[in-house]
Amino acid sequence: xxxxxxxxxxxxxxxxxxxxxxxxxxxxxxxxxxxxxxxxxxxxxxxxxxxxxxxxxxxxxxxxxxxxxxxxxxxx
Numbered sequence: 738x739x740x741x742x743x744x745x746x747x748x749x750x751x752x753x754x755x756x757x758x759x760x761x762x763x764x765x766x767x768x769x770x771x772x773x774x775x776x777x778x779x780x781x782x783x784x785x786x787x788x789x790x791x792x793x794x795x796x797x798x799x800x801x802x803x804x805x806x807x808x809x810x811x812x813x
Contacts, residue, residue, distance in 0.1 A: 751788050758782060759800060763807055772810035775800045 759782075766773045779797035783789065789796070804811045 751786060751790070755782060755786060755789055755791075755796070758786070759803060762800070763803060763809060766804070766809045767807065772812050773800060773804050774812040775804070776813065 762773065762778060775797045778800055779793045782796050783791075783793045801811050801813075
């Protein structure tokens with residue numbers, strides 16, 4: 738059976754890869770005690786993972802929410 742993978746339905750591996758990338762971003766920011774530039778990081782994720790199926794703005798919102806939840810400063 739052939740699965741249709743479109744931009745609206747990203748495959749599970751890509752979504753997991755995004756989650757791992759965000760986790761590493763948060764760990765690095767905590768370790769360095771530095772703020773996260775949410776706009777730049779979202780652009781990097783979209784550039785490095787084009788099949789992610791999410792817009793840069795959606796990813797930026799996820800980064801901001803995750804950083805705030807962890808007490809990490811965020812640059813907008």
